[in-house]
Amino acid sequence: MRLSKGSFRGSHWVFLLSILLRLIFAQGDTNSNDAAALNALASNWQNTPSNWVGFDPCGAKWVGISCNSKNRITSITLSSIGLKGTLSGGDIQNLSELEAIDLSYNPGLTGPLPASIGNLAQLLNLILVGCSFSGEIPAAIGKLSNLKFLSLNSNKFSGSIPATIGNLSQLYWLDLAGNQLTGTIPVSDATNPGLDLLIHTKHFHFGVNQLSGSIPSKLFSPNMTLIHVLFDNNNLNGSIPSTLGLVKTLEVLRLDRNSLTGPVPANLNNLTRLSEIHLANNHLNGTLPDLMGMDSLSFVDMSNNSFDSSTVPLWFSSLPSLTSLYLEYLNIGGVLPQTLFSGSPLQTLRLRNNHFNGTLDIGTDYSNQLQLIDLTNNDINAFTQIGGGYNKQLILIGNPVCNQGNTFPSYCKMTVSAPPSYNTSKKCITLPPTCPSGQTLSPNCQCAYPYSGTLFFRSPSFSDLSNNTYYTQLEQGLKDKFLQYQLPVDSISLQNVFVDAQNNLEMSLGVFPSNKTYFSQVDVTGIGFILSNQTYKPPPTFGPYYFLGQEYSVFIAPAPSAKKSNNLPIIIGAAAGGVVLLVLICLSILIIRRKKTTRLEEKSQSFASWDPKSSGSIPQLKGARMFTFEEIKKCTNNFTETNEVGGGGYGKVYRGTLGNGQLVAVKRAQEGSSQGSHEFRTEIELLQRVHHKNLVTLVGFCFEKGEQMLIYEYVPNGTLKDSLSGKSGVHLDWRRRLRVALGAAKGIAYLHELADPPIVHRDIKSSNVLLDENLNAKVSDFGLSKSLGADGKGQITTQVKGTMGYLDPEYYMTQQLTDKSDVYSFGVLLLELITGKKPLERGRYIVREVKSLLDWSKDLYNLKNLLDPSLELTTLVGGLKQYISLALRCVDESSAERPTMSAVVYEIEKIMRQAGVNPSSASNSSSAVGSTGTPVRHPYESDGPSDYSGDVAYPRIEPK
The missing domain is CATH 3.30.200.20 (Phosphorylase Kinase; domain 1)
Structure with a gap:
């Protein structure tokens, strides 16, 4: 075929070249539904990563996004980058191949956790540590049958623990600590699941909440594999169930700071793997528990309870791993055996306010790690000092031994001070440099912006905070783990080590970049992921931990991904071809x-x-x-x-x-x-x-x-969106909705056909249609509008803009804007008018829903479950069939098949006559406020950041 000179205009060249470019790069495109969902999700957030541009998260290697070989998005990991906003349920559920979500350390993320997250059938990790999510944890989370890691700690969740979590049979880690949860711990019954069904779960972390009621006896069983039970800092009452002694895998038990009563179960010493037991600050009574045979115990704290008077138990001298023994404010009496001080790696002995008596003799072979013996307010009347005596911290104030003369030895004076807090030392050979404002000197004496946060160790097995060996091991372990994941880490800094009010060992962490001043966003999300996902395992002495990272707001751009050398010719050729194409496109657009x-x-x-x-x-x-x-x-x-x-x-x-x-x-x-x-x-x-x-x-x-x-x-009566949702108190029956549709159509038709030059609105949606005092429709918000050519029938190439759900797919695909793009949006609006549903809601696209269900031979055309119940359409009404047919013509995938807006106006007028409404009559002037007297929400109030600009995600419409 021969083409005459000038038969191709510039716009045709642009169209063909854009299609050619899409064909060249089609293999790298992200799955369109995934890209649409992620773009929609991002529209609810501020401070998204700097390279979140365009419509190809997988191909463009968006920060924090991982994809599989089919270009499906499989993980979102965005810790510590300052995200703000909410988690949109209608969008997140559409990422159906997601296996991991980690949004930790973004306190600007607020609002509820959407129930639709339960639809992510492939999800393995859900980690939202240190955000500000609130409301109840949705019961739908129990639908995530493959979930292994659920970490929602350090948020603002309230309500009870969903019993449906018991359905998560694959769950390994369950951390709900540091929230505002109330109610009891759920267990199963004949009809409901419970946490007792989690036989493969190893971690129950529920501390620092407001849980109440007793610990259910059914919660524990011998077939469970729990290693951590952390129920501290709650309002739990009742007795400790004896079934706890059946969980022989248990390593850490924290029940401290509750209101537990009754005796400690006698079978607790069956837990021979237990290394830490914390029962302090309860109302426990009966005899002091017998810990004989628990050879793994390193930390014991049973202070501030109401145990019966007892003598020194035999197990005092039989625990070979004991480092810390806290038995304060109890009723224990008798002489302390010398073997207590020499038979174990003891570091701290705190026995204040008891009835220990006789002579204190710690011998000469006491543990060289023993830093503190606190026997304040006991009945000790003598202290034997052999070989110069004990030269660490010994406190005997309030004992008879301190009332035997006018000269008081050091252990009878208030001169004890805590050892200095640990701080990582600097390795500067010469005078350390002065760093610019905002930067910090690393342990290796380099000025940089560190990634910072706080480590919380929930039950360390040691109590000697002055032992630098522990911290240097931790520093080296952290650095090795980061380097193992190829993160550019130069050094680790630990500062200000102390025990906080929740009895956690707390310390500040600084991670410094290697050979650069800043971390990139990729680096930061990688570091945060390792810590939030518990990928790093600290030395056993530190025990379970969690981390709260700070926002890292100083970034360098992510480094481009490396290319293999054998692809170089292809890359050069593609690049050269791309440059030529882009030059041609630019020239055409300029003309x-x-x-x-x-x-x-x-x-x-x-x-x-x-x-x-x-x-x-x-x-x-x-x-x-x-x-x-x-x-x-x-x-x-x-x-x-x-x-x-x-x-x-x-x-x-x-x-x-x-x-x-x-x-x-x-x-x-x-x-x-x-x-x-x-x-x-x-x-x-x-x-x-x-x-x-x-x-x-x-x-x-x-x-x-x-x-x-x-x-x-x-405009007094709010937006159409608010009327359809019930927020404004305006009730719209079938006839009123037809009047609204006609008014909006006339306004748009005027823009297309009578404005000079013609105008495409580009953002037709229910929140941009206002209702006056007589419920007349007024189209508003022209910030995205574009003028067309003089004939009004041309098309222009422009950056795609619009709102998800209303956007014309042909406009998105070709970037060619015509007046038919508004017609598509208006067609979606027509469907919204009769369904009362948002165009995109919970993964359902209203256009696709109507097309898939429509059956002209059935009652209400098989759309009964889609139609707005407030319309009360129990039978077919006049014009409904023609209305639906018109709406579907407007949303035809091909713009050429869509009617013009003047034709739409004509069709709506015909429909109104069929419904018994005179199109030319005045609107009903009755009150627009509902019977409840609900105040009208103002029409200019925004429903959130709905506008899209740039490359816009759009759900693909599948053909019938």
Whole structure:
């Protein structure tokens, strides 16, 4: 076929070249549904990684995103990067191949954990440590049958522990500590699951909550494999169940700081693997537990209980691993055996406020690790000092031995001080350098920005905090683990070691970069992942831990991924070809834009005149008034809170009254708002030259003193979205919805066919349709709008913008904008009007749902379960079939098959007549407030960051 000269216009070349580029790089594209879901999820967040640009997370190697060989997203790991926002349930559930989610150490993440997360059937790890999630932990989490690691500690979750967690048969790690959980610990019954079913789980970490009730006897059984039971710092009562002694795998037991009563079960000494037992600060009674035979015990704390009076137990001298013995405020009496001090690696002996008596003789072969013997307030009357005596900390204050003369030995004086806290030393050979502001000197004497946080060890087996050997082992172990994962770590710093109020060993951690000043975002998420996922196992002396990282806000760009040398010719060829194609595209776009700009300049003089004396270039407009800041300040009563009627990412909206009595809505952008100066000017320029009863009227604007304010007519009855959701109190029956559809259609048709030049709105959605006092529809928000060619039937290449769920898939795929893109969005709006459902909700796309269920031969066309119940459509109503047919024509995948908006107006008018409604009659002027008197939410109040710009994710529409 031969082409005549000039038969291809520039726009055709752009179209063909864009398709060619997509074909070249198609194999690297992320699964479209996954990309759409991730982009939608990211729209709810601030501070996403710097390379989260475009529509190909897998191919572009987005920070924190891992993909499999089929380009499905399998993990999201984004710790410590300062994320803010919420976790959108409708989006997260669409990432159906996710195996790991780690959003730890982002305290700006708030709101509830969506129940739809239970739909992620492949999920293995769900880790949200140190965020600010709140509300109840959803019961749907029990549907994650493959889950192995559930760590929700250090958030603000409330309510009870879901019994459905008992369904997670593969669960290894369960950490719910550090929240505000209440209620009892759930166990199974005839109809419900419970935690007793978790026989493969090794970690029950429930400390620092508000759990109450008794510890169920059924919770423990001999077939369990638990190694950590941490129930400390709660409100648990009742007795310790004897079934606990059946879990012979147990290594750490913390029941301290509760209200437990009764005796300690006699079979507790069956737990021969137990290394730490914490029962302090309860109301336990009966005899002091017998720990004989528990040879692994290193840390014992049973202080502050109500045990019966007893003599020194035999097990005092029979625990070969004992480092720390805390038995304070009890009723123990008798003489301490000398073997207690020499038969074990004892470090700390705290026996204050008991009845120990006789002579204290620690001998000469006492443990060289013994740092403290505290026997304050006992009945000891003598101390034998052999070979110069014990030269560490000995406290005998309050014993008779200190009342035997006027000369008091050191152990009878208040001179004891804690050893200095551990701090990693610097290895500077010469005078250490002075670091720039914000940087810190590393142990290797290099100035850098460290990644910082706090380590919490929940039950270390040692109590000698001055033993540097422990910390140097920890430093080396951490560094080795980071290097094992090829992270650029130079050195580790530990600072300020102490025991906190929850009896955790706490210390500050600093991780310093190697051969650079900053970590990259990839580095930081890698370090955080190792710590949040418990990939690093500390030396056994430290026991279980958790980490809370700080936001790392100073980044360098991620390094480009390495390429294999044998692919070099291909890479060079592809790059060269890509450059040529891009040059051609750029030239074509420049030519098109120049022609278009010339036409638009001839058509519109709205921004032709500027005031050079003002700051920021103020347009002089014919149709809209320019207000001074003082005028707006006065009409809104100095922006008082009582006049505030809405707000969103751009700023706040205030009700105002002009001098002539006209009510207005003042949309005041805040500094750094989501509405930039371009959108601000676009809306002014378009609205001042379009006038229609179904378009919101721009009264004026203010661009003074650094302010960006738009002044609209006041529209009292909120948005269509709020009416459909019930938030506004406005009830819309079938006839009223048809009137709203007709009004919105007329407004859009005016933009397409009567505006000069024609305008594509680009963001038609229910939150941009306002309802006046008579429920007439007014289309609003023109910040994303675009002018088309003079004939109104052309197409332009433009950056894709719109809102997820309403966006035309053909526009996304080709980046060619036409008026049919608005028609598609309006078709989605029509479906939203009769279903009352969001276009994208819980993984369901309304267009696909209607197409898949539709059956013209069945009652209500098989859409009964989709239709809005408030419509009360129990039978077919006039025009419903034609309405659905029109909506589906509007959302046809091919723009050529969609009707024009003028045709849509004509069809809706026919439908209204079939429904017995006169299209030309005035709207029903009855009150728009529901029977409950619910206050109307203001139409300008934002429902969140809904606008997309750049490469936009879009759910692929599967053919029927």
